[in-house]
Amino acid sequence: xxxxxxxxxxxxxxxxxxxxxxxxxxxxxxxxxxxxxxxxxxxxxxxxxxxxxxxxxxxxxxxxxxxxxxxxxxxxxxxxxxxxxxxxxxxxxxxxxxxxxxxxxxxxxxxxxxxxxxxxxxxxxxxxxxxxxxxxxxxxxxxxxxxxxxxxxxxxxxxxxxxxxxxxxxxxxxxxxxxxxxxxxxxxxxxxxxxxxxxxxxxxxxxxxxxxxxxxxxxxxxxxxxxxxxxxxxxxxxxxxxxxxxxxxxxxxxxxxxxxxxxxxxxxxxxxxxxxxxxxxxxxxxxxxxxxxxxxxxxxxxxxxxxxxxxxxxxxxxxxxxxxxxxxxxxxxxxxxxxxxxxxxxxxxxxxxxxxxxxxxxxxxxxxxxxxxxxxxxxxxxxxxxxxxxxxxxxxxxxxxxxxxxxxxxxxxxxxxxxxxxxxxxxxxxxxxxxxxxxxxxxxxxxxxxxxxxxxxxxxxxxxxxxxxxxxxxxxxxxxxxxxxxxxxxxxxxxxxxxxxxxxxxxxxxxxxxxxxxxxxxxxxxxxxxxxxxxxxxxxxxxxxxxxxxxxxxxxxxxxxxxxxxxxxxxxxxxxxx
DNA sequence: CTAGGGTTAG
Numbered sequence: 001x002x003x004x005x006x007x008x009x010x011x012x013x014x015x016x017x018x019x020x021x022x023x024x025x026x027x028x029x030x031x032x033x034x035x036x037x038x039x040x041x042x043x044x045x046x047x048x049x050x051x052x053x054x055x056x057x058x059x060x061x062x063x064x065x066x067x068x069x070x071x072x073x074x075x076x077x078x079x080x081x082x083x084x085x086x087x088x089x090x091x092x093x094x095x096x097x098x099x100x101x102x103x104x105x106x107x108x109x110x111x112x113x114x115x116x117x118x119x120x121x122x123x124x125x126x127x128x129x130x131x132x133x134x135x136x137x138x139x140x141x142x143x144x145x146x147x148x149x150x151x152x153x154x155x156x157x158x159x160x161x162x163x164x165x166x167x168x169x170x171x172x173x174x175x176x177x178x179x180x181x182x183x184x185x186x187x188x189x190x191x192x193x194x195x196x197x198x199x200x201x202x203x204x205x206x207x208x209x210x211x212x213x214x215x216x217x218x219x220x221x222x223x224x225x226x227x228x229x230x231x232x233x234x235x236x237x238x239x240x241x242x243x244x245x246x247x248x249x250x251x252x253x254x255x256x257x258x259x260x261x262x263x264x265x266x267x268x269x270x271x272x273x274x275x276x277x278x279x280x281x282x283x284x285x286x287x288x289x290x291x292x293x294x295x296x297x298x299x300x301x302x303x304x305x306x307x308x309x310x311x312x313x314x315x316x317x318x319x320x321x322x323x324x325x326x327x328x329x330x331x332x333x334x335x336x337x338x339x340x341x342x343x344x345x346x347x348x349x350x351x352x353x354x355x356x357x358x359x360x361x362x363x364x365x366x367x368x369x370x371x372x373x374x375x376x377x378x379x380x381x382x383x384x385x386x387x388x389x390x391x392x393x394x395x396x397x398x399x400x401x402x403x404x405x406x407x408x409x410x411x412x413x414x415x416x417x418x419x420x421x422x423x424x425x426x427x428x429x430x431x432x433x434x435x436x437x438x439x440x441x442x443x444x445x446x447x448x449x450x451x452x453x454x455x456x457x458x459x460x461x462x463x464x465x466x467x468x469x470x471x472x473x474x475x476x477x478x479x480x481x482x483x484x485x486x487x488x489x490x491x492x493x494x495x496x497x498x499x500x501x502x503x504x505x506x507x508x509x510x511x512x513x514x515x516x517x518x519x520x521x522x523x524x525x526x527x528x529x530x531x532x533x534x535x536x537x538x539x540x541x542x543x544x545x546x547x548x549x550x551x552x553x554x555x556x557x558x559x560x561x562x563x564x565x566x567x568x569x570x571x572x573x574x575x576x577x578x
Numbered sequence: 579c580t581a582g583g584g585t586t587a588g
Contacts, residue, residue, distance in 0.1 A: 105579065171580040206581045239580040377583060397583040409583045440584035447585075478585040514586045549587035 033071025073106030108141025143176025213246025450483030485519030
């Protein structure tokens with residue numbers, strides 16, 4: 001579709017004397033925006049404005065602005081999109097429901113939850129009623145920012161205002177409750193919805209089955225999937241992936257066969273298994289290249305290169321402000337973006353808002369990248385690194401399209417085991433590749449930098465990321481807090497915690513608290529550790545098994561100091577017998 | 579606008 005459109009577009013432009021009108025431009029900006037070609041959108045916008053100056057027509061309208069804002073958001077530059085919104089208002093175009101919806105989606109997806117809430121309020125002030133999609137986006141954003149309470153309030157408001165929930169709404173809520181440790185609530189909601197008959201679909205089942213797998217209730221997950229199938233919902237690759245990973249992680253080796261027996265009437269599992277057999281035989285045919293013994297990343301020699309690779313779009317570009325902007329222009333920021341697009345300094349997004357493409361079942365014989373990912377995840381989950389490497393080689397040789405998803409999982413395994421050279425190689429490959437790295441990639445990189453003892457670099461990268469419109473999610477914050485804390489930069493870790501909660505509006509979760517308690521305990525700051533434990537309980541965040549281990553350590557440390565204190569007092573007493 | 583990868587302890 002994209003190729004055909006581009007083809008058509010190119011031919012149109014080559015035709016002599018052909019001119020787009022506003023509609024023509026709008027259609028192109030919308031289309032290329034959807035396909036992630038922001039530079040092209042910006043230059044079209046530029047052209048459009050130049051033409052309208054000369055002729056007095058063909059100028060951008062509200063629709064143009066909305067398409068552009070959408071394009072900027074999908075390229076991950078939500079911060080810029082917010083500025084363009086303001087400029088748009090200034091140039092006499094009042095935002096409509098579409099403008100607000102696009103921005104609320106963008107903000108919610110990129111963890112700018114405060115901005116999302118602000119625009120949500122503004123939208124209503126200007127007399128627009130948010131629809132289900134707006135509510136769904138906002139709810140998802142709130143749950144991802146760990147703001148369960150606010151999410152519940154928003155949902156209540158939604159019901160109060162008479163906006164009808166859809167399946168998606170409930171899926172977002174159930175998934176959100178699971179992610180926020182409100183497991184019981186989510187199960188209850190699922191069962192109630194099922195009783196009512198409506199409001200559950202295949203994705204609901206998939207979400208619940210994944211949770212059951214995570215908790216190790218594999219048998220239950222299996223029967224749920226059976227029920228899912230019996231009710232006519234398609235058991236797709238995502239669901240199968242969840243189950244298979246669950247089986248492997250819990251060492252239930254027969255699970256796959258059981259799954260086969262349990263599911264009738266679908267060809268997906270047999271297809272996957274057939275694929276797996278073929279894969280294994282191809283892997284056996286390959287000579288084994290022992291990758292598991294690679295050395296750790298040595299010396300800091302490649303560090304600067306590392307940083308450059310991390311921020312391809314940042315290396316060359318200077319400050320966004322200043323420049324040769326026309327102060328009479330109604331949209332100086334837009335102009336700057338457009339001129340930057342021309343000078344190639346704004347081309348690569350830090351990471352796009354859309355993740356890897358979703359799975360669609362194709363023919364039984366198709367080996368798509370998602371299947372590769374499925375198995376890669378399985379091997380990596382079991383720590384079978386060399387197997388995963390071979391798999392990686394195979395699809396690399398076959399020229400299969402990579403997604404950052406694949407790179408992330410294999411890289412994360414390397415980083416975890418300390419094979420930084422390998423991770424380095426993967427990074428290089430990603431740099432050359434068209435697919436944008438996503439936030440997961442950055443997360444793994446920062447984790448690796450921390451393990452290399454380069455917390456300072458992690459810090460620098462964080463700085464650049466935030467300055468240039470990237471975003472941080474909970475996982476990223478948690479990783480960074482951990483890296484800084486482990487490097488002994490406890491104060492900076494605390495600052496980051498402050499930034500996360502106060503500025504970004506993201507609530508800490510179990511992992512955040514565990515990390516903070518651990519870091520402070522190890523640094524001997526027992527009082528602070530205790531403070532975070534208290535904060536955790538007051539926030540209604542229930543401890544998990546990791547907390548237990550950390551608290552054991554904290555308890556022992558406290559015991560030690562108490563003992564020390566006691567002995568100091570005793571010594572003092574002996575010195576001054578009164 | 580939702581689900582499978584990336585974060586914490588030993």
